[in-house]
Amino acid sequence: MSSVEFRKDLFNDERDDNLQEIGKPTRRQDILGHVTGRSPYYDDHLFDGLLHMRCVRSPHHHARIRSIDTGMAERMPGVIRVVLARDVPNNLNTLLSLINFGKDEEKLIQDTKVAYIGEPVAAIIAETDRQARDACAAVKVDYEVLNHVLDPEEALSSDAPVVNEIYPNNTFDYHDLYDHQKLRFGDVEKGFAEADHIVEGEYQMSPIEQAPIETCGAIAAPETNDRYVCYTSTQALFFSLGTTAKLLNMASSRLHFIGGTVGGGFGGKVDSIVEPLSVLGAVLTGRPVKFMWDRTEEMQVGAPRGAERWRIKDGVARDGRILARAFTGFFDAGAYTRLSSYAIIKCSAHLPGPYTIPNVASNVFCVFTNRTPATAMRGFGITGVDFAIECHMDKVAETVGLNPIELRILNAYRDGDMKPHRRLAKNTALIECCQVAAQKSGWSIGADATRQSSLLGGGGARAEIPETVTDSAGRIGERRRAPVPTAPGEGAASKGHVRAGTQGIPIVAAAPQDEDMVIDPARTGYRGPSSTPTRIPDAAMTPDHSLQPAAAAAAPPPASRPGPVAPPSSSQYQQAKPPPPAAQMAPEPPAAQPPAVPQQPASQPYKPEKPFSRGVNRPGVSRFLSGSRRR
C-alpha cells in the first residue's frame, strides 16, 4: 500500500477529521473473486446452445452502399441468421437521446452509407465464432467509395464531404442555433487591447483508445417470462438498457440487464453498441447470442477519447496577470456524436482552467469526420484542454519572464471568484497544490507566492459578472454557404452586450413528459427548473454595435508584484450588485448561451424538433419503464 500524505494544515476548518477509510489500507470487496478467477465477467456466463455473432464491417472511411449480397453467407455451415439494417426495429439513435440531447443520427447496422472504417453493415449469427467469421468473409458488399475527411478543420470547409447526413454542416448543433458551443465572459478584445503581451499557441491531442483488457461485449438470452436477459460489460447499465429498448422498440421491462463486473472500462464501455445487437440476436434466433469484440475491433471500432485541437490567445500584463484568454477548440467527434457533444459542454464549464481571468471567450466545435466515433474516457472534455492550458501557461511564463509556478499562483482562482460559466468558485486549492508541488519538487518560489492562500483575496469585485460582449457568428449552416472565421470575436456578425451582473439565460430544454422525470425536491433537496424558462430581462440586453464604455478604466499594471495576499486588481469589473444564487437549470446546456439572437423572440423557450421519446409508445404503457436518466 502506498503511503498517503495528508496536509492537515490546509483547510483544516473545512472538514471533520474523522475519516475512517481514506488513507488507510483496505481490501477491495471484490478482490477474492479476482484472485481466484471467480469474478463473474459477462463472458463467464455459460449457456447451452450459445450462438456467436460477428459483424461485417466497412473497409472504407466513407462509402455509399450500393448493395449487400448475403446469399452465400446464409448457406454457409453453422449460419443461423444474417442480420441486416431492416431487422432493427428502430434503427436510428443517438446515445444522449436518453437525456434529450442531440438528434438521432446513428444506425445500429448501416444500409445506406458508411462513414468510418469498421462501421457495421451486417451481422452474422452462427454456431461457432469461426463459422460466423467465415460467413462474414463471404458477404459481398458493393460500395461506391466517397471522398472522406479526417481532419476537423477540413471538415468545416464549405466543400467538405457530408459525413453525417443528420448534421449536414459536419458540426453538432448547439441550442438549435450555433455550429459550436460559445462561452462569453467580459470582453476579450478589450483585454487584448490593455495587454502588454499577446501570447498565442496551438495544441493538439491524438485519439486515445481506452484499451480495457476485457473487450466490449454482451450475451443475451431469452428468459421464460417473455423477457431477455443480457449479461454485459457496460459501464452504464441503464443507458445500455434504455438504448436497447429504444433501438429494438421494446418495453424496457422486458429487458433484464446484468452488469457490474467490468474488466476495465475507462469510459470505453458506455456506448451501448454491443447490447442492442446481442439482444436483437436473441430475439431473432430465440437462442442465447454472444456478441464479443475481438481485440482488433476493440482498437479499431471501439470509440476512443477523441482528438482535440486547441488555439489559445492570451492577453497578459507585464506583471503576469492574464487579462483576457480566448479559445478556439475542435473536438474530432468521428462520424457520430456519441458523447462528444457532452464533452464540449463539460469543457466549456471548465474554461479557462483554474484561473481567474476577467475576460474569457471560447468557441468549441464538435466536428464530424470520417474517423471512429469518439466517446468518454477519464475526464474527457477536460483533460485535453487542460493539457493545452498548462502548456500555454508555461509559454506565458516564458514570455513575461516569470517562474511558471508563481505565474499560476498569481492567476489562480480563489474561493468566491466568479467563473466564466457564472458559478462561484468554492473549495479551490490550486494555490496550495502549487505551493506543495514546488516544495516537493525542490522548485523555489518567492515569499509572495508562498504566502498566498485560496481562502484569501477572492470574491468581492472578483465575484462579479462583467458586462459581456456577445456575437452571433457561426450560426448553423453559415459555414456551408461561405467560409466563416473560427476565431472568437472575429467576423462581421452582429455583436451584442449582456449587462454586468447578468447570470445568462438558463434554457429549459423540454418540460418533463412523464411523472417519473419530475424532480421531487423533498427527496433530492434539489430545486428543479421552473416550468417556464427564465430569461434575461430585455433591458439587460443591448443587441447593438455600440460598445458601452466600461464603467471604470482598467487599472494600470502595478509596478511591483502584488502584496502577500492581494489578488490581481479587478477594478475593470463593473461594479454591480452581487449576483443572485446560481439559477438551477436543465443539466444539458450551460448558462453561457449568448443571447443576441434577433430571429428568436426572447420569450420562446427552446423546443426540440421531435419530442423526446424512448421505449414503447403503446396505449396504457408508460414510455419510461425505468427510472434512471442521470449519469
Add this chain to the structure above:
Amino acid sequence: MVTITTVETLQDAAANKGQGTAFLGGGTLLMRGVNYGDQNVSRIVRLRQPESLAGVSSEGERVRLGACATMATILKSADVAFLHAVARAVGGPAIRNMATVGGNVFAPHPYGDFAVALLALDAKLRMSDGSELELERLLAARETETRLIESVSAMRPAGDDFRFLKVTRVKPRGASVLSIAAWLPRRAGRISGARVAFGAMAPTPVRTPAVEAALEGVSLDQNGIDRALQSVANDLNPPDDSLASGWYRKEVAPVHLKRLLLGQGTR
C-alpha cells in the same frame, strides 16, 4: 473452416503442403490468424512430436538449432549464450515458451527479430528435402517457399563480435520499431567481413551491404563508423506501420546503429 492434420515426420509434413495449408510451429502467429478467421489458412499440419526437431548443438565454428527449438530452449542452452539476448527480446516468457526458430524465419513484419540475428550470423538452413539454403535466399522468396525448415546453422561469433539491439515503443516488451544485429569479426582491431542486418525496416529482415562495405577495415570508434552511419539510408526503405512511420525508422536507424557499434545501449 480449418482442419488439422497431425504427422510424424517433417517430410510427411512437407508432403502435405499445398494451397491453404500452413505448418504449425509455436502457433504464436498461425493461431492468431486462425482465431481471427484468416481465410488463407484452411488446413494446419502439425508434428506430433515437435521436440524431435528442437535440439541445440555445437558444430565446430557453428551452432545448429532445430527448427522447433523455442526461444526458451535457446535460453536454456549454454552453447548459444551469444543468442540469449536475442531470444529474450522475443515476446514475454509465455511467448518464448512457444515461439520457434523456424517460425521466426517466416514471421511477417514487424516480427522476426531472431531471424535478424541469424541473418547477421550467416545462417544456413537445412530444408525438409535435405538441401542446404542460405537464410538470405529464403527470405528473398519466402512467400513462395513450399519446403519446411529442419534446422538452422549459424556462426558462433568470437568475444564481443556479435551485437544485437531491439528498439520498442513499449517497455520492457513490444514489437520492433527496428532491430539490428551485427557480426563484426576483427583482425588486429580492424573489422573484416562485417555482416549487419536490420529487422522491421523492410518486409523481411535485410542485410545492409553499403553499411557492411563502409565498415570494412575500420576500427570500432566514432571516426571509423562514421561512413557506415551515413550509408544506412542508402540500404533501407522502411515501411510505415502503427508503431512508427518509415520516415521515423530511417531517421533513427543511424542513431541506433551507432549505439550498437559503439556498445552503447545494447542489451
Add this chain to the structure above:
Amino acid sequence: MSKTPVQFSLNGSPAAVFVDDAQNLLDVLRRGVGDLSPKYGCGQGTCGSCTVLIDGEPHLSCLTLAETVEGRAVETTNGLAEGPQLHALQEAFMENFAAQCGYCTPGMLMAAKALLDRTPRPSREEVIEAISGNICRCTGYEPIIDAILAASGQPTRRTG
C-alpha cells in the same frame, strides 16, 4: 466439422474433452471444461490474460492449439488454492491491492507462479521480466510487482 478427443491433466485432475478443429486451448478450457479462470483479452498473444501453465511453463492458451496438450499437465488460477487455503500469491495480491478490475489477474498469477516455482526469491527485475508479457490497464504494475515480491517472502520496495 470433426471432433477430436483430448485428454490432459487440469490442475492435477484428469480432464477429457472433445475439441473442434483448430479450437484453441482457452476456448476449450472455458467452454469445454468450464474452467473460466483464464480470460480472453486479445486472441493474438499480446495481453497475457489467458496465460496458463503447461508442464509448469507459462503458455498463452489463446494461441495453443487445444489438441497439442494431449497428455500434458495444464494449470490455471482455478487450481491455485488448496481448498479454502489460498496460494501465497493470491493472499499477496489481495493485501497489496494488486488488482482493480481483476481481468488480467488470473494471467498475472500464473505468470508469477511460473516464476516463483523456478525462482523462489526473485529480484524485482526478475519479477518485471516474468510479467512482461501480461498487460494490466488499471494498476500501473507497481502493486503487482510488490505483491509477487511479498509472496516470495521478500520486502516490497516501492519506487517513486
